[in-house]
Amino acid sequence: MRITRRTLLLGAGAGVASVLLASCTPEPTPTPTPTRTREPEPPPGVPAAAGSIRSTWTTDPYALGAASFTPVGVLAGTRLALGAPVDARLFFAGEATDEDAPGTLRGAISSGTRAAEELLIPATSGERVAVVGAGLAGATAAAVLAEGGMEVTVFEARDRVGGRMHSRVDDSWPLPVQLGAWLFGVDDAEVLDLMSNGDVGVVELTGQLWHGPEGDLDPIDPQPFDAAMTAAQAAPEDSSVTDALTAAGIDPSDPATAALLAILAARTGAGADELSSWFAPPLPTGDPKAATGDVAPFIEQALDGVKVGLNSPVARLAYDDSGVSVRLGTGEALSFDRVIVTVPLGVLQDRSIEFDPPLPFSNRGAISALGMGAIETVWLRWDEPFWENDEAIWHSVGADVAIATWINLRPATGENVLVGIVGGAAAAEFAKLDEDEAIEAALASLALYV
Ligand SMILES: Cc1cc2nc3c(=O)[nH]c(=O)nc-3n(C[C@H](O)[C@H](O)[C@H](O)COP(=O)(O)OP(=O)(O)OC[C@H]3O[C@@H](n4cnc5c(N)ncnc54)[C@H](O)[C@@H]3O)c2cc1C
Structure with a gap:
């Protein structure tokens, strides 16, 4: 640093x-390079990534989540x-x-x-x-x-x-890899102001893609989900988000609802069955902004x-x-x-x-x-893009994938970088994978977009 x-x-x-000591540069603690026994196997249609870095907050002794x-x-x-x-x-x-x-x-x-x-x-x-x-x-x-x-x-x-x-700054990457917080929503004007004083570049992530095994889907309407949370918040007792949805006649395992729950988990780190419906944060709205600098x-x-x-x-x-x-x-x-x-x-x-x-x-x-809660993130880069769409945020719907939320940095930065974000129980599972297994799971999650 x-x-x-x-x-x-x-x-x-x-x-x-x-x-x-004044103005000194400490020696960085060496990070052990994981021993690779084999290269991660990309699924058909998804080329091997030229570079990959993932977070490990779940096991990090100075975060433990x-x-x-x-x-x-x-x-x-x-x-x-x-x-x-x-x-x-x-x-x-x-x-x-x-x-x-x-x-x-x-x-x-x-x-x-x-x-x-x-x-x-x-x-x-x-x-x-x-x-x-x-x-x-x-x-x-x-x-x-x-x-x-x-x-x-x-x-x-x-x-x-x-x-x-x-931010992990690495010469082989075209921009710093953000392993922790780097996204800003509609309520973050004050933080963005402070960041601009610190000269941290910010881009807008425009456009969302909802995509399932059969192809592109209409955007999922969050209104029934929000209405279920509002009803639960008026109830005499707290209930989990899962129970609040069920009480409102919404099946939490329905693919569209499960996609919204994946977004909530990537935001809170918690599963719908453990999260209070009284204090669940709202689903993100609008186009978020992302830090691109250190x-x-x-x-x-x-x-x-x-x-x-x-x-x-x-x-x-x-x-x-x-x-x-x-x-x-x-x-x-x-x-x-x-x-x-x-x-x-x-x-x-x-x-x-x-x-x-x-x-x-x-x-x-x-x-x-x-x-x-658990949130993990994985950054992948390619020399050439294998995807064609220009939406910045991708949501996988109705597909059995390890990572359901992706950020496509290509439209905002011109770089062929995709960032997977996973939260809740799925993040805890992802954290247990070794380096090669994690990259394989990430690449397999992207096969949907080929
Ligand atoms: C993957 C991920 C994505 C996120 N995305 C967003 C986002 O998009 N938007 C958002 O607003 N928030 C996001 N967050 C949450 C946000 O990062 C945190 O809320 C915020 O950074 C917490 O700041 P803090 O100072 O409370 O804790 P920390 O940043 O964790 O600071 C605590 C410090 O204490 C140190 N420490 C721990 N143990 C000891 C010890 N024994 N002695 C001395 N020091 C110790 C740690 O090393 C650390 O530096 C995200 C978090 C993660 C992990």
Whole structure:
């Protein structure tokens, strides 16, 4: 990653407390190249891809999932309990703590601002504050705290900032490969504004194709689906999206409905049988926008002037009336007045950070009640396109495929790149495949479009 001139890096391996390096470029952690025993077999009509990269958020120890969701029977207010400060020493941010837009970049930003503002109330100028996690929530919180006169240190477990926003910049690809969040809907004007300050290019993805084994189909009307959710939201008790559809006389396994559920799963990471109908986000409307540039500078600009320790996983937070002791995975411990924790819900559920004393029941209850959904993405590129249509978003309807949603980047960028997005149980299955199996499954899903 690049670090701007004023960003300060603490080298954890070399002793965080003593080493303060300005404007340095950390060595990237080597990623093991998977040993290939055979090349992935493309199905007839789909040429072998010239390049492929896929995400692994489901197994990533610093994410353990893609986005939080509200399971059936859980109130959205549970997120307030997740984000509730403890003893005015520990504060919580991250998309999962946002009641209005959980699972999104918007939610991450507003949670970071909220937690930092909460912390500034009891704090006095010049206090030492640690932020755990350098994703969008952590970077936003750090910027607000620095502006508020705090001495801020950010601890990030990875060798890069950005968390679940991650552009892989690789010379063999014509544009950065976006492994995390990169799509923006009608509600994302504020995020897009911030991105444009960070010089991240954005294109519009125009046109949708609905396609089944027999050929192109009319667009699927979301109105009956939306009406079923509206009716469920007026019911005295919460029900799953599946039950809400069934109650409205809609068969969830009908191909058209299943296609809409695949879109919902790719957006929330959750299956219709586990997702609350009271708090299910609406199906996306309109043409989305997509980031085409490296998103790292967008995060780096928020961290400008803040001390950031990369490769610094926090293992334990011990707190009392006088402050918080932060112990890193390396064994080093540092003292702070207050801490904002922004790690993903999946990491909190895994208990990979020890809290001493344990968090109050209400925080712990919220951690176990909320759900962490699975979303995976696979990027494929070809020297020549094998498809002919010019629609940017493809939905597979009534076909037994591993990946039902595809983004065609050719119309917007001129590059022969297709991006598969899969969510919910299908993503959890996809995550279990080895590299070759995953590419084979992706290519097989594209045979429909030949
Ligand atoms: C595949 C995918 C697609 C998505 N698509 C969209 C989209 O199109 N639009 C949208 O709005 N949202 C999307 N999202 C969701 C969006 O990415 C997240 O809501 C947002 O990035 C979360 O930001 P955050 O700061 O809360 O968490 P994160 O970005 O996860 O930041 C938390 C940070 O904590 C670090 N960390 C973890 N454990 C430790 C530890 N022990 N010590 C120190 N640091 C630690 C992590 O490495 C990470 O950097 C998508 C997510 C995924 C995975």
